[in-house]
Amino acid sequence: MTYLRPKFRHPDLPKNNLGYSVDYYEGSLSTLCAGCGHDSISAGIIQAAYEMDIEPHRLAKLSGIGCSSKTPAYFLSNSHGFNSVHGRMPSVATGANMANRDLIYLGVSGDGDTASIGMGQFVHVVRRNLNMVYIVMNNGCYGLTKGQDSATADSGSKNKSGNVNLFQSIDLASLAIELGATFVAQSFSGDKTQLVPLIKAAMNHPGFAFINVISPCVTFNNNPGSTKSYDFVREHMEATSTFDFVPEMAEITTSYSEGTQKSVKLHDGTFLQFNKLAQDWDPEDRLSAINAVQNAKVKNEILTGLLYINPNPVDLHSMINTSLKPLNSLTKEELCPGSEVLKSINKDWR
Amino acid sequence: MTYLRPKFRHPDLPKNNLGYSVDYYEGSLSTLCAGCGHDSISAGIIQAAYEMDIEPHRLAKLSGIGCSSKTPAYFLSNSHGFNSVHGRMPSVATGANMANRDLIYLGVSGDGDTASIGMGQFVHVVRRNLNMVYIVMNNGCYGLTKGQDSATADSGSKNKSGNVNLFQSIDLASLAIELGATFVAQSFSGDKTQLVPLIKAAMNHPGFAFINVISPCVTFNNNPGSTKSYDFVREHMEATSTFDFVPEMAEITTSYSEGTQKSVKLHDGTFLQFNKLAQDWDPEDRLSAINAVQNAKVKNEILTGLLYINPNPVDLHSMINTSLKPLNSLTKEELCPGSEVLKSINKDWR
Amino acid sequence: MSVNQVKINDFVIRFANVNGTGSASANYLFCKSIFRMGVPVTPKNIFPSNIQGLPTWYEVRVSEKGYLGRREGIDIMVSVNPQSMLADVGNVRTGGYFLYDSSKPLHSQYIRDDIHYIGIPLMEMCNDAFTDPRQRQLFKNIIYVGALSALLNIDFKVFESLLAEQFAGKEKLIAPNIKSLQIGVDYIHEHYKDPIDIRVESRDLVGDSIMIDGNTACGLGAVYGGATVAAWYPITPSTSVIESFMSFSDEYRINPETGKRNVAIIQAEDELAAIGMVIGANWNGARSFTATSGPGLSLMNEFLGLAYFAEIPTVLIDVQRIGPSTGMPTRTQQSDTLEAAYASHGDTKHILLFPSTPKECFEMTANAFDLTEQLQTPVIVMTDLDLGMNDHMSKPFQWDDHREYKRGKVLDADALEGIERFGRYLDVDGDGIPYRTYPGTHPTKGSYFTRGTSRDEYAVYTENGDDYVRNMDRLMKKWNTAKGYVPAPHLYQEENLSTYGVLFFGTSEYPTKEAIDLLQAEGVQLDAIRIKSFPFNETVEDFIHSHDKVFVVEQNRDAQMRSLLMIELGINPEKLIPVLNYDGLPITADQIVNSIKSGI
């Protein structure tokens, strides 16, 4: 029930170079759970677009299916949006980009949407180095279908129903580097100070820019260890064997500076180890980036920030040498060989 | 038109411990092009099964669609085979394995079947560490559909129609390691001395064992640079713009010993650099294996042999703790709770 | 108000809540209490496709006559959601009741002069009674249940026993619930002296019936049917089928000695993988199934064609939701009928089963494994969100312990010994059903190569047109054989009483039966038949041929079942009058009555 928020403009809000205040970049009211990490990321996108003086209508937002994939409705309401089918956003974005190379393409997906059903398309959009920003709102579970493990769930972690996940967890950032992505970053939904600049950098990158954002699902990551009263409620739900109570949570935020480490406490009392160490690797050197990521993995840390970048990527349009004039703007005169040519073609087939 | 080869047994052929001679492990007559690398790999599989004293009926062979995926018809005719649909062999193999953990599962696929349409299923069968051997007959193209580039085609290489491939090439072995495969090897179709032991090792591995075998497509890798007379034929075909002439080629074989390097000449006059250097990395250490592979990639070499192994993998059955008795052999008594239990269940729902 | 106007055990109550606020369990408590008083009830959960904060409704029909379908007209609205309050007020029938939280005064826009208002300071009382914010939200719901029990005369003891059962082992949870109920009761007794004209009275009308949802029943049916491999990908409204199979497996599929599991349940990466795993497992001799909904069914098309052509058993449970595309994931429809019947390219036909009750969900799921192995072709159980996710009153489930699993034509090692050359696709018995072997059966006999490409009787690849045609014709023969295997339709009369007939299936049964009574009351006699399976057998054919007009009730736009009847039975379309509803809510008796009347 995404209804438009009354567009009341605060006259005194600061304006960007286009004369727009930040609320101009907002979308309709979110229908996600209170405190959902995804909403924080939407706010980051709004902030980045505002700071970058982006004309919203020159940006197209695309997504698959999931709570995360709903978010494009909650930012940039002056942009065209496409909430496609589950796991297939990359192909839709590829077609859209081919049709008009002049727009900015922002794809939003979830870990289920990307790492499970969408894995094939994800791998190949990376491979084609499509000029787009691809953000995964990664919560390690299927939020919209009520909390099953996704392929990025940490091995050994417990899900809502108390089952322990035994499978290898897919590290999307590391995978993207392996596949030759030209921009790979990682961050945390609650860390705006880091996230906003990364989104801006990604939008500036003239190739495939991937950001894996850890974004806690406040509703389906409630494992034992949380507050007494909350336990009470969970017991109540277990007993009634209905999952019908979703407490309102506050969004988890954090902020810590370059060169430090931080462990963030989640609603369920568990901790996430983030590492923003002063980069001891060369993000322009693929091998060194791979090593950094692999080493962090061994130490059970999540490396955040810009992991790898190829500053001069060759995007899909350049590879296939398409006209600089957007294909969707070409006229009959430019496209149709006409009747004379057809006559000669007919002749060849006599 | 896979017709059964007359099963004439040479009485004087040596027998294995089961009393079978090697031809007992053969299949029906191949319908692949003369000289196709895939046939060499089939021969390697036959040899390995023979040397390992495998009861053919205790092995199930599965594949997708493609020239490569046809090969299961050409070996082990006493094994059940399943030529499924394009790119979906991993899921069929997973179901089959769940049904009966006592058989050996040998999956055969192509680079198109695995790296394009099958990428999603490949990633996830690796993740689940299904106990199977997964061989990719990798020729960098779609043979059966007449030579289009596949996702493993080297960036910069020319295909049949003379187009240069511009996309990032997917390195399946390196990808498998990234995804946590527990056995990853690489070899060349013509190098039986290396291939057969690798297949045997893979069959012994109690988890997911992946072998990426470079297997030249002798028909669709005919780029300029080949013999004069052959050029003549190609020109002829170009002129008639029908691709209807497939010269009979001899299989490309090579053999070189541990600790050496070898460049193999293909039918089109181009060379492949194989590297069988005395291992300067620890195949039981994931990081060191990743580095070895990445370094080789930079040097444009193809590292062959056993790249990585986890000697004690936990396979899917162990993860989900299924009974040691194959599920397909359980009886009604073991499966059906019966009417008394049902009565009490009904009571709970009153 | 005079007593003779009092409606006893015959009303519709709707709860308007915000999802994620714990209302479902409270509303269920209300519904179950009436059921326990021996009065037939049908709850419908009308919920949004999100997790928290959107409007959600719970509608309970109470029917002395035992009508379990929906009907129009809401007698009591329990409104605790400001978002939807305006619409909710509007939906109360004239003379009905509007129960609301009077902690804050009711805004004038919600005032109608033709309905009764019952204000209860839920929040206020709850905040006084509890300190923890979460409990404050949670027990607000229990308080209005208490209030309703006082208004409607629900026996308080029933609550006590229900709570006692529910919280067995967690007794400390009982007290606050009782306390909350009591708060509601007391408030009504204090402030609403004279009773309202709707009341619940104890009866003995439910017998040994149970209350359960269809998905739980399907999951249990799979356990009893001997399924050992389940592969799935989460999708509303089918997810709980597998969740049910999981939890029953946790109880009944763990070997007490070894502690190991007699089942493998794999969460696949998508629906293509899920059905692929099911086909692989069945090919290898295990009973295997998956459950999905529309979008998943679409993705399974290619694999369903393989299973049809290579003749591999496959059980698929399609819990239908509103299409096309993502549609409305939390609303019901019967609109996958055509897609399921002819799924995949080329000439294909698939066996469909149409359960109407949780009991049939249980039985048809269990039977699906026999059918698919006997016929060596996919069997799709066509249920829907209404049947699958709502609780329904149902006869208790039964199981005959003497029943053996029918594994179909499978050759074991001994049988193979006796055979010269095994032909996987030979029509040995003339019924179109060939014999199969499991991998690993015999060292030298019975191995064959399964493929989606054309092959001869011996599973040898062929591009010969005659071989192909022979095989396709055998598949048609098998299709006709299937008519003798699938469940026959249910006829509601010994012999015809009318020249008009009504045909229906699945969740249209209850409202249609009620519609038949209503029409009869108006002097319109209808013969009735309920289809339980596709392909149709002669009974269906005869029924249609023996009536001038047959009304076909279904819950989709394009009258898809009507299309199947025309295609498969060659029925003249003029005879088949569509009766349709496709707004996402279960079809009502009133809708059926109206369109049948206009169709006569």
Next chain:
Amino acid sequence: MSVNQVKINDFVIRFANVNGTGSASANYLFCKSIFRMGVPVTPKNIFPSNIQGLPTWYEVRVSEKGYLGRREGIDIMVSVNPQSMLADVGNVRTGGYFLYDSSKPLHSQYIRDDIHYIGIPLMEMCNDAFTDPRQRQLFKNIIYVGALSALLNIDFKVFESLLAEQFAGKEKLIAPNIKSLQIGVDYIHEHYKDPIDIRVESRDLVGDSIMIDGNTACGLGAVYGGATVAAWYPITPSTSVIESFMSFSDEYRINPETGKRNVAIIQAEDELAAIGMVIGANWNGARSFTATSGPGLSLMNEFLGLAYFAEIPTVLIDVQRIGPSTGMPTRTQQSDTLEAAYASHGDTKHILLFPSTPKECFEMTANAFDLTEQLQTPVIVMTDLDLGMNDHMSKPFQWDDHREYKRGKVLDADALEGIERFGRYLDVDGDGIPYRTYPGTHPTKGSYFTRGTSRDEYAVYTENGDDYVRNMDRLMKKWNTAKGYVPAPHLYQEENLSTYGVLFFGTSEYPTKEAIDLLQAEGVQLDAIRIKSFPFNETVEDFIHSHDKVFVVEQNRDAQMRSLLMIELGINPEKLIPVLNYDGLPITADQIVNSIKSGI
């Protein structure tokens, strides 16, 4: 043999080769030479699903009367494939000719006493003439073409001009071809004095006709239709549609100044991605299409449902092959009809076009882009392997330079300025077709959120049943509007001449027209109609209603077009008599005649 028995320009010749041996180009040379002599010909390539070494056949029908369909009975068999020789000998009609390589003596098992044998030492002569083993294999084929030309009296000059054209710029290749032809000619003149009773004579019966395959025509049609984005995944028999689009784009879509391409052709990772890209590109205002065959169509089901429901233009060319599943990838069929018409779960209907000739492949592909943008729904061009991969005689293609692309209802910035609130799904014109906007059009107006979930007229998400129903009913209205847009059927008579009608489509046209003549000769008069599109318009309805019996000719097992006629037009099945062939070879006039006779 006496001259009056001589058959002139009326015979069927079949070449039995091994694939990968260079026979196709030689056989084509033979076929084209007859075409150049002004005599109607139809070649059919019957090839295996592998690359090298399996049997492949090339059948050419020569017909003075201009019948372009297949007919039974092979007059001349050119047998150069030992693998299939036994069957090939058997397939020659009594009195026919068997031409073989006599380099080795013919084994007795190949000897029939009711046919003529013509032995030519192909290998021997070729080895004498050439040294390079590859040329030896290649030119063997050219030699038998030379021999045939002598036997049948084909004008040698025709070869010379054909080769001159073919090898323009590669003149050095001409000599060896001429030399090989001459070897064949000389051998016949030397060893076969008296002519055979089959002969080719120059005529003027082909006019300005061209010889081309349907897939090439589709590719060219996409270029003329203004397609700029093509996404595809290789699959036989559709691959050459894209290959054709590629090569024409190389010629006509490169900007001479910049050298940049006015087209983007993406080889996708699979069919799901291909159709996804097409939908994304069309959504963004480019004309985009893909081509596939059965298995790909099955995989595209989910996305087709999205395009139908979200109303996004989509062009799909389905080159049908034998199903189900992988079936026979190199054989033809019309068995995707039902799957394509109702692809995807939920209530969906898709526009289908049925070309019968390469000219229609060209036109219908070009028109498909207008239709899909005007109607904002997928348009599927239903061709098949026979039409797509075989050469056909066809009228030359035409293009009206004044023709403008019909882009449908798209609002530009100015138009948006004039609008208060843009409603993406508002039925402004009452035809069910809403207005759309391209991304990037206007800073503050016209943006909307495209989704597969239910939404109201303003593209705002809704779970309201009435909103959903309104939208679905509008889609039905649009469907009816479409009947006025899609190409009307072709009627073969001014007014009815018979109470019997025959209805057909696609590649059944030629054999059916021949069948009509044959039946007329036997005194059976038939009226004829050819369907060009789905949905059907009244003309189709009227034709059926105005006949007692209508024979429906189609190339599948389940009479799928007949099903569509029943479902969409409510036709009484008894009226529609199926005439079916599904063995993978194009249906023949004889088959049609026989089943119509038995149906009367």
